[in-house]
Amino acid sequence: MGVLAIAGGRPIRTAPYPSWPMFTDEEWQALRQVVESGQWWGRTPGSRVEAFEEAFARYQQAPFCVACTNGTIGIYLALKGAGVKPGEEVIVPPYTFIATATAVLDVGAVPVFADIEESSLNLDPQDVANKITPRTTGIVAVHIGGRPADMDALKALAERHHLILIEDCAQAHGASWKNRRVGALGTAGSFSFQASKNITAGEGGAVTTADRQIYESVWSLHNCGRSLHGARYDHFRVGGNHRMTEWQAAILLVQLQRADQWHQKRQRNAAYLNSLLRELEIVEPVRDDPRITENAYHLYIFRYRQDRLPAVSRQRFLEGLRAEGIPVSPGYKPLYREPAFSKASLDDHPFARYYDYSRVVCPVTEKVCRDEAVWLTQNVLLAEPSDLEDVARAIAKIRDNYRELLN
Numbered sequence: 001m002g003v004l005a006i007a008g009g010r011p012i013r014t015a016p017y018p019s020w021p022m023f024t025d026e027e028w029q030a031l032r033q034v035v036e037s038g039q040w041w042g043r044t045p046g047s048r049v050e051a052f053e054e055a056f057a058r059y060q061q062a063p064f065c066v067a068c069t070n071g072t073i074g075i076y077l078a079l080k081g082a083g084v085k086p087g088e089e090v091i092v093p094p095y096t097f098i099a100t101a102t103a104v105l106d107v108g109a110v111p112v113f114a115d116i117e118e119s120s121l122n123l124d125p126q127d128v129a130n131k132i133t134p135r136t137t138g139i140v141a142v143h144i145g146g147r148p149a150d151m152d153a154l155k156a157l158a159e160r161h162h163l164i165l166i167e168d169c170a171q172a173h174g175a176s177w178k179n180r181r182v183g184a185l186g187t188a189g190s191f192s193f194q195a196s197k198n199i200t201a202g203e204g205g206a207v208t209t210a211d212r213q214i215y216e217s218v219w220s221l222h223n224c225g226r227s228l229h230g231a232r233y234d235h236f237r238v239g240g241n242h243r244m245t246e247w248q249a250a251i252l253l254v255q256l257q258r259a260d261q262w263h264q265k266r267q268r269n270a271a272y273l274n275s276l277l278r279e280l281e282i283v284e285p286v287r288d289d290p291r292i293t294e295n296a297y298h299l300y301i302f303r304y305r306q307d308r309l310p311a312v313s314r315q316r317f318l319e320g321l322r323a324e325g326i327p328v329s330p331g332y333k334p335l336y337r338e339p340a341f342s343k344a345s346l347d348d349h350p351f352a353r354y355y356d357y358s359r360v361v362c363p364v365t366e367k368v369c370r371d372e373a374v375w376l377t378q379n380v381l382l383a384e385p386s387d388l389e390d391v392a393r394a395i396a397k398i399r400d401n402y403r404e405l406l407n
């Protein structure tokens, strides 16, 4: 019998980390109030949807906000509202959730993958520049795990080439770049309130922007082509029904009141975990960047240094950690390798069908996905500092007894 839990030893911990979503009686009361109010539609004056739009815009320091059904639709609305047309190319990272790229396909445009930076795991502005063609009209920058992308470099590129710049903030509630919250730093931003997100109503989304025209356009697109200035049965363009429900807004208004407290705790605990992991040779936290003034830590991603422990694959390292009671996962695969981007899958797309994703190679993404990335989800950072010490203890235990992982 070994020392490592995977070899029959005692695990470092058996207690679970905090479960998610977190709620109290306030969520119940908020839902009950909607039922009893008899006002169940969110697009009525004085609705909870309107109140949430106002409160969330304030939270993200964005002049305008349109609540919508989810973060996938949010990206779609932002792209379409900003004027992206079928057949145009939009540059996206391959290290993200699939919605970042499929929203581009949904507006009829073609997602073009640019690699990520090794240091930040966000879009590499250098590679974005390499991927710009005469057909490029936009960039979707994802703030992966809640860590803002290099908005200085991406904005400069967007301005130089007259491109729109959409922020995919699905994981970045409360994150800020040089003391300005994300969401309205570029052309528009999109947020998600899906069940795993830092505040949640199970599903939900929001588009933020500083541009009144884009705001009005997104509002119209999400509400059947109506206009903010028109009557109920005036339809000025073809839009869909992508409205948030009053139930979602009621829950989100409650969750938003707790957002700051959770946000601060995640950041404090992440800083502590960073300091612990820096002492362990076989792992490495993602590098700090002083321009990132707040990280939303939807994911705490750290790097496994397989080069320091060549005999142990990242997969085996994860299995060892999980056996010790640490809920780690490997995270994404390079998006362009998903069957969704095969010729067969894109067969009915009028433009992407001519693009051969099997030839795409983003070396940094491939290495990160294959050998390096280790994820903890945001709820782990809502535990107490002593619970986070268990993460470091488990890694040290694996480092000191790694031979037991080789069987």
Ligand SMILES: Cc1ncc(COP(=O)(O)O)c(C=O)c1O
Binding pocket: 070, 071, 072, 073, 096, 097, 099, 100, 142, 168, 170, 171, 191, 192, 193, 194, 203, 204, 205
């Ligand atoms: C980076 C990213 N983009 C987009 C989305 C899509 O959001 P939703 O699930 O609300 O459609 C998600 C999350 O699910 C995400 O993590």
